[in-house]
Each structure stands twice: as structure tokens, then as C-alpha cells.
Amino acid sequence: MPLHTPLYDSHLAAGARMVDFSGWEMPIHYGSQIEEHHAVRRDAGMFDVSHMCALDLAGPDARGWLRRLLANDVAKLTTPGKALYSCLLNEAGGIIDDLIVYFFTAEHYRIVVNAGTAEKDIAWMQAQLAGFKAQLTQRRSGANALAMIAVQGPNARERFWTAFPASRAATEALGVFQAAEWRLPLSPVASPAAERGENWLIARTGYTGEDGFEITLPATDAAQTWRKLLDAGIKPCGLGARDTLRLEAGMNLYGQDMDEDISPYEAGLKWTVDLKDVARDFIGKSALAGKDARQVRNQFAGLLLLDRGVLRAHQKVITQQGAGEITSGTFSPSLNQSIALARLPVDVRIGNEVEVEIRDKRLRARVVKPSFVRNGQSLL
DSSP states (O other): OOBOOTTHHHHHHTTOEEEEETTEEEEEESSOHHHHHHHHHHSOEEEEOTTSEEEEEESTTHHHHHHHHBSSOGGGOOSTTBEEEEEEEOTTSOEEEEEEEEEEETTEEEEEEOTTTHHHHHHHHHHHTTTSOOEEEEOSSSTTOEEEEEEESTTHHHHHHHHOGGGHHHHTTOOTTBEEEEOOOSSSSOOHHHHTTOOEEEESOOSSSSOEEEEEEEGGGHHHHHHHHHHTTOEEOOHHHHHHHHHHTTOOOBTTTBOTTSOGGGTTOGGGOOOSOTTOOOTTHHHHHSHHHHSOSEEEEEEEEOSSSOOOTTOEEEETTEEEEEEEEEEETTTTEEEEEEEEETTOOTTOEEEEEETTEEEEEEEEOSOOEETTEEOO
């Protein structure tokens, strides 16, 4: 049986078409995936992302453990609420998952991992905790469960403040990849969580290439919060629009664009591998720091289809330097053209024309940087 988020009944009430996604019954759309996509690019849309898993890390060794666990370095985090994107690697340098870490103090962090990898991630993390004085607590289920709602788009923050005006003072000055804790007042909305003194975490992060907030809040607050956001004019959006938006923005999807057999260097994520502190030893470092690892055979690139058709994952890409493969592909509603992310031979250059095999035909495509649309504007 698929699992349900705290907003399951809210989705049914809104007429969502539900699908099984990583073991969770989630909305794919509420009638029109295209309209939901455009709402985020042009105004404001919201997504239930409660299937993702929030973990609280606490203890005197929390900082040291994360510096050992992650390829990116949490030592960069010194301001409460500051966030860091990183890959979680295995010893061979393959990507177990990608995640976000929020810093509160050197002994207290929050980690958010992907839905489909949560159990695997937690098992791996718990195994690595041996010898460290720190405790990891999952917050996706149980009495202290959290929900997550992403509000995205050029007008997302203003519409959120319309729904929750008291939050503006705590969140208006937030920079990108910063978060603030905020407590929902007892009025005008009654909240069991507020009565218990539980905070929301409001982060200026997202997975769409647009501005906005990702709100982590007690599960008991989720349904009434969703209703207030609807009343503020924020359009509910499903996983379909989330996928086209993230692909336009050039953002990787775990399980398609990266996995345990792919290193960050081959997934366009070399910038997340921090080797500046030569004394810091993190899991996978030896595999990534060697000469052979730096001389990767494949690069992560974008494709823009020049002929009529639709690019999809696993289609073969033919180049003068050898074969490549599409990892994610779709029709871009913003560009009215098909786009893809692909792994190509490292000698292929931006601007080169290549061919893609689609149903026994070879269609022309141009190699571009792996980011197509950000903040409502084409980057091509």
C-alpha cells in the first residue's frame, strides 16, 4: 500500500490525479500540468513535498560527523539557518543521494534527503555514526512528524506573506539558501503545534529555478496551511510540473541523472566537492582526489532538439567523439521545444550539433549548457 502525506485528503479534495511515486501516493497534476508549470514561472505555485525525509542531527560531534560524511564541507556554515547542498558518497565516489543540510548550531543540524532513498540513506548514516557522539532522528512519521510545502514562483514570497503576514519580519531579509525558524501565532489560525511551541522552518530554497520558500512545519499544521495558501492565490501543482520545471532549471533528479555508479564529476556537480581543506577526510575523497578521477570520460550537458520530437531518458546520443546518453528529457513548456540533460563524451563542445536516436530515426540536437530557464527567463 502506498504511503500518504498529511496533505493526501487535501489533494483529493482539489481533484488531483494521484500516482505512486517512490512508495507514496502523490499528485501528478490537478487537471493541467502545463498550466501548473506556467503558474510557477509566471506567478506562484505550491507543491506537497512531505514525502521527502527530514532528519534532525544533534550532539557534540554533529559537525565533525558531517564533515566526514559529506563531500561538501559544513564548516562553511556559520550563520544559523544557512543551508548547504551536498552529495552523500560511497567509498568509490558514487552518489548515494543528494541532500540539503541546514545549520542551527555546531551541535544541531537538519538534513533533508530524497523520498525514494530515505531508508537507504538513514541506514548508511547510522552505520557511519559509530564512534561519534551524535544522534539522528527521522521526522517523516510518528508523533513529531513534519510536513513540507514548497511555494515557488516570482510572486511566491509575496503571496506567502499575504497568507501569513506575521512571518514577513522573520523571512523578508533571507538570502538564497538561508532559512529562519518561525512560530505560527495562536491567532488568527488555531494550531496544535503552535500551542506546543513548535517552530516552522522557512527556507529560501527550491527545485524549480524560481524564487520562493520551502516550508517545513509540523504535520498537524499542514492541511490548514495548504488552505490558507490556496486562499492567497497560490496554485497547487503536481509532480509533473515539478519535473519539467527542475529539468528546465538544469537540476539533477536522483535515480535518473545520478546514482551510485556516477561520481559528482560526471553529474555536473564538481562544485559540490570541497577539497580545499586537505586535512579533511570525507567518504569517497580518495576516489575523487586521484588523477584518474579528475580525467573523467563523460561530461554533463544540455541538449536542445532542433527537429520535431520529444527527448526522453535513455535515448542514445551520437556525436563525432563517441556515443552518449540522455538522462532526463521532456518538452519544455517555457521554450516550446524539447530539451534534455545528457552524459556526453568529454570532448564534445557547447554549440556542437549531435544526433539523437528516437524510434529508429536520427534527429538533430544542439549541445548547450545544462540549464535552460531560470527566474522565468530563457538562458539559451
